[in-house]
Amino acid sequence: MTDTYDLIVLGSGPGGYVAAIRAAQLGLKVAIVEREKLGGICLNWGCIPTKALLRTSEIKHYMDHAGDYGLSAKDVSFDLKKVVERSRGVAKQLNQGIGHLMKKNKIAVVEGEGAITAKGKLSVKKDGKTTDLAARNIIVATGARARELPHLKADGKRVWTYRHAMTPSEMPTKLLVIGSGAIGVEFASFYKDLGADVTVVEMLDRIVPVEDADVSDFAMKAFKKQGMDIRVSTAVEKIDVSAKGVKASIKDAKGKGKVTVEDYSHVILAIGIAPNSENIGLEALGVKTDRGHLVTDEWGKTNVEGIWGIGDVCGAPWLAHKASHEGVVAAEKIAETMGKGNVHAHPMDKSNIPGCTYARPQIASVGLTEAKAKDAGHKVKVGKFPFIGNGKAIALGEAEGFVKTVFDAETGELLGAHMVGAEVTELIQGYVVARQLETTEAELMQTIFAHPTLSEMMHESVLDAYGRALHY
Amino acid sequence: MPIDITMPALSPTMEVGTLAKWLVKTGDKVAPGDLIAEIETDKATMEVEAIDEGTVAKILIAEGTEDVPVGQLIAVLVEDGESVDDAATPKAKAKTPPKAPTTPTVEPVTAPPATPSPKAAIPASNGKRIKASPLAKRLAAAKGVDLAGISGSGPNGRIVKADLDSAKPAAAAPKPAAAPAAAPAAPAAMPPADAPYEAVKLSNVRKITARRLTESKQSVPHIYMTLDVQLDKLLKLRGELNVSLESRGIKLSVNDLIIKAQALALQEVPKCNVQFAGTAVYEYSRVDISVAVALEGGLITPIIRDAANKRLSEIATEMKDLAARAREGKLKPDEYMGGTASISNLGMYGIKQFDAVINPPQAMILAVGAGEKRPFVIDGALSVATVMSVTGSFDHRAIDGAPAAEFMAAFKRLVENPLGMLA
Numbered sequence: 013m014t015d016t017y018d019l020i021v022l023g024s025g026p027g028g029y030v031a032a033i034r035a036a037q038l039g040l041k042v043a044i045v046e047r048e049k050l051g052g053i054c055l056n057w058g059c060i061p062t063k064a065l066l067r068t069s070e071i072k073h074y075m076d077h078a079g080d081y082g083l084s085a086k087d088v089s090f091d092l093k094k095v096v097e098r099s100r101g102v103a104k105q106l107n108q109g110i111g112h113l114m115k116k117n118k119i120a121v122v123e124g125e126g127a128i129t130a131k132g133k134l135s136v137k138k139d140g141k142t143t144d145l146a147a148r149n150i151i152v153a154t155g156a157r158a159r160e161l162p163h164l165k166a167d168g169k170r171v172w173t174y175r176h177a178m179t180p181s182e183m184p185t186k187l188l189v190i191g192s193g194a195i196g197v198e199f200a201s202f203y204k205d206l207g208a209d210v211t212v213v214e215m216l217d218r219i220v221p222v223e224d225a226d227v228s229d230f231a232m233k234a235f236k237k238q239g240m241d242i243r244v245s246t247a248v249e250k251i252d253v254s255a256k257g258v259k260a261s262i263k264d265a266k267g268k269g270k271v272t273v274e275d276y277s278h279v280i281l282a283i284g285i286a287p288n289s290e291n292i293g294l295e296a297l298g299v300k301t302d303r304g305h306l307v308t309d310e311w312g313k314t315n316v317e318g319i320w321g322i323g324d325v326c327g328a329p330w331l332a333h334k335a336s337h338e339g340v341v342a343a344e345k346i347a348e349t350m351g352k353g354n355v356h357a358h359p360m361d362k363s364n365i366p367g368c369t370y371a372r373p374q375i376a377s378v379g380l381t382e383a384k385a386k387d388a389g390h391k392v393k394v395g396k397f398p399f400i401g402n403g404k405a406i407a408l409g410e411a412e413g414f415v416k417t418v419f420d421a422e423t424g425e426l427l428g429a430h431m432v433g434a435e436v437t438e439l440i441q442g443y444v445v446a447r448q449l450e451t452t453e454a455e456l457m458q459t460i461f462a463h464p465t466l467s468e469m470m471h472e473s474v475l476d477a478y479g480r481a482l483h484y
Numbered sequence: 485m486p487i488d489i490t491m492p493a494l495s496p497t498m499e500v501g502t503l504a505k506w507l508v509k510t511g512d513k514v515a516p517g518d519l520i521a522e523i524e525t526d527k528a529t530m531e532v533e534a535i536d537e538g539t540v541a542k543i544l545i546a547e548g549t550e551d552v553p554v555g556q557l558i559a560v561l562v563e564d565g566e567s568v569d570d571a572a573t574p575k576a577k578a579k580t581p582p583k584a585p586t587t588p589t590v591e592p593v594t595a596p597p598a599t600p601s602p603k604a605a606i607p608a609s610n611g612k613r614i615k616a617s618p619l620a621k622r623l624a625a626a627k628g629v630d631l632a633g634i635s636g637s638g639p640n641g642r643i644v645k646a647d648l649d650s651a652k653p654a655a656a657a658p659k660p661a662a663a664p665a666a667a668p669a670a671p672a673a674m675p676p677a678d679a680p681y682e683a684v685k686l687s688n689v690r691k692i693t694a695r696r697l698t699e700s701k702q703s704v705p706h707i708y709m710t711l712d713v714q715l716d717k718l719l720k721l722r723g724e725l726n727v728s729l730e731s732r733g734i735k736l737s738v739n740d741l742i743i744k745a746q747a748l749a750l751q752e753v754p755k756c757n758v759q760f761a762g763t764a765v766y767e768y769s770r771v772d773i774s775v776a777v778a779l780e781g782g783l784i785t786p787i788i789r790d791a792a793n794k795r796l797s798e799i800a801t802e803m804k805d806l807a808a809r810a811r812e813g814k815l816k817p818d819e820y821m822g823g824t825a826s827i828s829n830l831g832m833y834g835i836k837q838f839d840a841v842i843n844p845p846q847a848m849i850l851a852v853g854a855g856e857k858r859p860f861v862i863d864g865a866l867s868v869a870t871v872m873s874v875t876g877s878f879d880h881r882a883i884d885g886a887p888a889a890e891f892m893a894a895f896k897r898l899v900e901n902p903l904g905m906l907a
Contacts, residue, residue, distance in 0.1 A: 425619050450617030450645055
């Protein structure tokens, strides 16, 4: 006897479980298949547990600088085991929350390794037992994993992926972080603030390369000021792992390709991700992929009828909220097609996905960078406002950073916003809403911003783009 | 006083329509009864007549605009003595026109977006709030596009930037922007990998056809019954009748006779003249036959109502008129909506036999193949006869196999003994 569903979601990360909930809300009979833990990487091994760790390092940083605030905190120390335990506890709490959400929405949770055996058919293996399921629609939400290269492989002891790096059993003394994307700089920040000696190596000519160049420059200076060793246009050619540590051969493109061999206690690989698209039956059905990523349209449809894809397995940006939104779009499209739930689906717009990096300083952005806006043929107006001009920032003791806005000079469209500094990850949403509602500079200028807040800088940055900044 | 012309409701259920064509232009004089526009609904194109006399002052909805809600202002007439320019002003004053965004810049902007072009003021003239993003309003003003002629793809029809990208200035041939994604019949599939293709936009008829047929095949369990019917007697009768009808200018087609036979057979076996309604089966006491007519962009099924009690000459006359108007897209909704059973005849293409898809909520459809000379056993001897294969598709939720077979047998008997149809 095969259980038949309207929708089966393969993978219960932030894409999968959200798709399942939305579909259930619209009256579909839904099952979700998970081989590990509900909530996927984000909740168990990504976004959330790392935020718990970074909270610890942030508090430690403040305690180390207690004197700046008229406080004294002597002999500040930490217990790494307890730091990790707290992070795991946070993940566990949320994981259980997802279980409740599934139950509440009457979504069948099937544990095990799922694979699509034919169109509309899926088998789930667990402990040698196979369960067969059938569904009119299958959403592939299997996510991605850390990328490794032939010469850069993790062993979990000295050479870590993000997963090892968030459950360390020992504190690195001299840490090499390979890759300066969001994951790389977050771990660099965490271990630096806990007291490790940190080196970050980036192949491209600037760190956090997806961000606006001004943000990259500012972040690099800030990290260097904290004592990190940041090297751009540099590649790690080889790592030799021994019981005592790691010998890394590092090639500096600027130094005429000179290779130096350096000793590190630990290495974190943050060189991108690889999609989990193998061994789930996609090849046999002829589902189109591009370098392993599922090729989908704006609704999440693959080239094979009834097979949909969302989230990391479908490509960049590899962000939980992108996956969730794609999940909602696909679920609504499926319901609409089936005539259920009286829903009017809207296609995914990838130009309005915010990005947040929780290093110290934080980085947040949405839309086009200044360079990309110019490449796209826009005549731009650029506004920039520094934290030092904001009363709240000074009161907080966080006077470093800026808010940059990029407008189309002709239409007043807010093309992009780029921020670096304290709490900017919470500020960015204001600009995301503005972009979604297609406000122009005029509405943003007419908006009243509360005082004293960091968000006043968002107002000032817009004013500055039109030569009207009030406080700088 | 200017006279408002609004989107008419052409059927009791109509909510939106496509403004297919304007038959008048600004400045034209119209009298009551004059045709002013063509409106396309789900399945038909209908003309809108002027009720009042006057001069067309403003046309507010561009030709080709889809999903114009019933009651939406589409044009304004002025009476004699009023100037065309008067048309908009009184209304615009009555309600606050949408404010053009002001740009409080210090330095001059390269292309001052704040200045509303005269065309951008059009939305104000109909007094209704047009939902559009600030950016869309500004882009429309800069391009000289009338927002009233654009259907928005944002939430609740809000006009957004993307809708403006394809919009042309009002002065040029106005074409609506991207159609709002009105619940498509099937998910948009990606094109096959490499064969060259052209995306042909779905007509309203095609959208409805796609949705209904999918619905039918997915939700109605079909049962099919095929039998061969000897046609010679019916053909002979038709020949004789047509000779006597010639003076009245009426010519019966074979299909007219088959429609009649189907209707009579359904009257005889009322268990097949039904509709499955979830908790009940509706048994209809009148037989209304929907006759499939192929159109350029799809298919439509005009109805011969009470076909069992109509004379053959009536059926022939009605059918001729309905088919002609169907091809022109000029059927009224009540002429194609309803019906208790359907017939689809592909005999003229030489199709020997096929299975038709039931047209919900009906419960049966008859698929008629070509009448052709075949070897046929009559009274134990092999001879040649004109034979036609017909297949009935029945909704098995409402109709059991036995009554379905009874219907088929009754149909065969009527066709093979056609004088019974005249009695």
